[in-house]
Amino acid sequence: MKKEKRVLTGVHFMQGNYAAVEGALAAGCDFFAGYPITPANEISERMSRRLPAVGGVFLQGEDELCSINAVAGASLAGAKAMTATASAGYDYLQEGLEYGVAVEAPMVIVDVQRCRGENFATQADIMQVHWGPAGDHEMIVLAPSSVQELFDFTVRAFNLAEEYRTPVVVLSETTIALMRERLVIPEPDAIPVMNRKWTDKTPETYLPFKADSPWGVPEFAGLGRGYHTIYSINPHDERGSIEWDPDAFERLYTRIPLKVTKNRGKISTVQHWRADDAKAVLVAYGSEVRPCLDAMNTLREQGKKVGVMKIDAPWPFPEEAVADLSGRTDLVVTVEMNIGKYAGEIERACRGRCRTARVTKNRGMIHSPEEILESLKEVL
Amino acid sequence: MAAELKNAGTALPVNPLRKYVREDRMPHFFCPGCGCGQVLGSFLRGVDGLGLDLDRMVTVAGVGCTARIPVYMKTDTLHGVHGRTLPWAMGIKLHSKETKVVVFAGDGDAVSIGGNHFIHAARRNLDVLMIVVNNFNFAMTGGQVAPMTPAGAVTMTTPWGSGEPPFDMCALAQAAGATYVARTATPDIGQMDRMIKKGLSHSGFGVVEVLSQCPTHFGRYALGSGSPAKLLDWIRGICVPKDLADAMNPEELKGKLVTGEFVDVVRPVFRGSSFVADESAGKDAEEA
Numbered sequence: 107m108k109k110e111k112r113v114l115t116g117v118h119f120m121q122g123n124y125a126a127v128e129g130a131l132a133a134g135c136d137f138f139a140g141y142p143i144t145p146a147n148e149i150s151e152r153m154s155r156r157l158p159a160v161g162g163v164f165l166q167g168e169d170e171l172c173s174i175n176a177v178a179g180a181s182l183a184g185a186k187a188m189t190a191t192a193s194a195g196y197d198y199l200q201e202g203l204e205y206g207v208a209v210e211a212p213m214v215i216v217d218v219q220r221c222r223g224e225n226f227a228t229q230a231d232i233m234q235v236h237w238g239p240a241g242d243h244e245m246i247v248l249a250p251s252s253v254q255e256l257f258d259f260t261v262r263a264f265n266l267a268e269e270y271r272t273p274v275v276v277l278s279e280t281t282i283a284l285m286r287e288r289l290v291i292p293e294p295d296a297i298p299v300m301n302r303k304w305t306d307k308t309p310e311t312y313l314p315f316k317a318d319s320p321w322g323v324p325e326f327a328g329l330g331r332g333y334h335t336i337y338s339i340n341p342h343d344e345r346g347s348i349e350w351d352p353d354a355f356e357r358l359y360t361r362i363p364l365k366v367t368k369n370r371g372k373i374s375t376v377q378h379w380r381a382d383d384a385k386a387v388l389v390a391y392g393s394e395v396r397p398c399l400d401a402m403n404t405l406r407e408q409g410k411k412v413g414v415m416k417i418d419a420p421w422p423f424p425e426e427a428v429a430d431l432s433g434r435t436d437l438v439v440t441v442e443m444n445i446g447k448y449a450g451e452i453e454r455a456c457r458g459r460c461r462t463a464r465v466t467k468n469r470g471m472i473h474s475p476e477e478i479l480e481s482l483k484e485v486l
Numbered sequence: 487m488a489a490e491l492k493n494a495g496t497a498l499p500v501n502p503l504r505k506y507v508r509e510d511r512m513p514h515f516f517c518p519g520c521g522c523g524q525v526l527g528s529f530l531r532g533v534d535g536l537g538l539d540l541d542r543m544v545t546v547a548g549v550g551c552t553a554r555i556p557v558y559m560k561t562d563t564l565h566g567v568h569g570r571t572l573p574w575a576m577g578i579k580l581h582s583k584e585t586k587v588v589v590f591a592g593d594g595d596a597v598s599i600g601g602n603h604f605i606h607a608a609r610r611n612l613d614v615l616m617i618v619v620n621n622f623n624f625a626m627t628g629g630q631v632a633p634m635t636p637a638g639a640v641t642m643t644t645p646w647g648s649g650e651p652p653f654d655m656c657a658l659a660q661a662a663g664a665t666y667v668a669r670t671a672t673p674d675i676g677q678m679d680r681m682i683k684k685g686l687s688h689s690g691f692g693v694v695e696v697l698s699q700c701p702t703h704f705g706r707y708a709l710g711s712g713s714p715a716k717l718l719d720w721i722r723g724i725c726v727p728k729d730l731a732d733a734m735n736p737e738e739l740k741g742k743l744v745t746g747e748f749v750d751v752v753r754p755v756f757r758g759s760s761f762v763a764d765e766s767a768g769k770d771a772e773e774a
Contacts, residue, residue, distance in 0.1 A: 154759060163581060163757075167573065168602055168603065171570060172572075172606070173573075174573075175567065175574050176576045178577060180577035183544075183578045183581045185577075329544045330562060330578075330582055330584075334541075336556075338563075338564075338566045339566030340565070
């Protein structure tokens with residue numbers, strides 16, 4: 107096998123699933139495990155060819171449970187590890203994610219959302235990807251809306267996973283995963299890559315779950331290096347020792363969510379289009395941002411002051427950004443490809459400061475701009 | 487009381503295996519008479535005898551009584567998800583090939599919830615030793631029926647006796663492709679020591695099944711006695727050494743479990759895609 111370049115710098119016309127693979131490789135991914143499921147298969151297929159060619163390991167697990175737990179094991183051994191699946195497969199991953207959260211193992215999961223049992227477009231996993239795993243946690247979830255963002259956000263997912271030592275989900279969709287469009291991959295030097303902080307302490311002085319603040323991230327030692335850490339899902343103290351004391355329990359399960367929510371402003375970035383003077387703002391994440399922009403342009407041509415806010419990372423919830431928006435506009439409209447799950451969160455965060463409305467549908471296909479315009483007639 | 491100790495005031499001999507034990511985790515949480523401590527001792531004697539470096543070893547355990555064994559030894563340990571020990575081990579082993587990985591699992595963890603992973607680890611010949619402590623029931627959860635509970639046994643979820651035939655885990659491992667398969671029992675410490683030591687030095691997927699006593703649950707409910715001694719006697723009674731079993735007919739073997747080594751072979755270990763990639767990298771070099 108010929109060794110290949112890890113970063114395919116250049117301009118490509120590429121499928122979204124492939125872009126996620128290239129993003130992972132650019133971020134330093136060296137372990138991937140997956141189980142076949144449509145419409146995520148191209149991720150495994152490309153990984154199986156590309157990863158060994160850059161010195162990494164590909165594994166097709168016997169099921170999703172194998173894949174996610176192999177990813178957890180590899181991560182604790184020091185790997186940058188990833189798995190990919192589609193909605194139904196994500197159900198199984200939650201067990202491993204619960205473990206990853208508890209032992210603070212960096213890992214990346216791509217969930218290509220699909221309708222129940224079929225491969226139509228949807229955003230129905232928006233709650234599952236956050237609240238699915240048992241136990242208290244704050245999941246980091248990035249929602250790309252283009253092939254380019256599938257690359258960029260996968261790089262970012264690895265970086266966030268390493269920085270905060272936690273699982274990070276790339277919430278993809280059938281729509282963009284199977285779409286082909288222009289992708290620009292920068293030079294390797296221009297791609298920011300972050301690595302977890304490895305400890306320089308000795309095994310005698312190292313405390314594997316001690317952070318420098320109540321929301322801090324512990325230094326990492328890795329398996330098989332003489333640090334004798336117990337990575338237990340059970341409540342554990344700073345030594346990693348299984349601990350039933352309520353104070354230790356509270357300390358751990360406060361710090362783990364806090365290390366994400368304390369940095370919400372940095373993680374859950376938003377983008378605005380023509381929102382400064384807007385009387386109404388369409389709020390969306392993932393592929394639904396695209397018809398929103400189209401609808402906004404049409405409405406602006408009609409003289410209606412409409413803007414768009416795109417949520418890059420739906421979780422942790424961008425509380426401040428939505429609150430700020432609701433104080434500056436008259437109407438917030440959540441556009442979503444499900445029965446209206448995230449809309450509830452948006453409306454809660456608006457707290458009655460403005461009117462709210464929803465444009466939601468669950469028909470296995472993305473909104474057309476015309477559908478959004480039609481829905482807005484009643485509220486604008 | 488202290489005055490009655492013969493060697494009070496003098497230094498007590500220190501168990502040579504104590505250096506491998508996390509003393510800050512003591513006292514351990516096993517029930518009185520449990521076999522898990524014997525398995526821990528046997529494992530540490532194997533480590534000591536082979537001169538293995540615990541600093542370079544990772545022990546893996548899921549959920550249950552057996553899963554607490556690694557918590558008491560000075561190794562890196564993954565703990566606490568039911569049945570996923572082998573996927574964890576696979577991730578570790580494929581990423582860091584030099585790390586020695588040993589899995590400790592109860593019978594439920596290994597072949598009930600973890601059954602699919604078990605057969606695939608055997609098929610692949612994952613380079614991991616799996617020590618399965620078979621105490622014939624789900625013990626930590628209170629004594630429910632398990633895949634290796636004898637037919638007819640009363641447990642907390644089979645109050646009228648189990649209507650299910652039990653697994654022969656070693657036969658399963660052998661059929662699926664494990665390269666070292668052995669069954670032993672806690673009453674025969676010498677044999678257990680030999681098999682675990684051999685498993686530790688084996689390259690490939692090794693399975694050592696240890697028949698072990700659970701006086702608290704299996705003993706009380708299935709056998710009507712919480713006495714560890716009576717349970718050890720019962721285990722002794724159902725064990726048949728492989729040499730003798732070869733000469734016995736199926737009727738005579740009914741309700742018995744054969745002990746001994748069933749498989750000891752060598753074949754290439756699983757390395758994920760890196761195996762094929764390395765092989766073809768070699769071919770490329772030769773062709774060039």
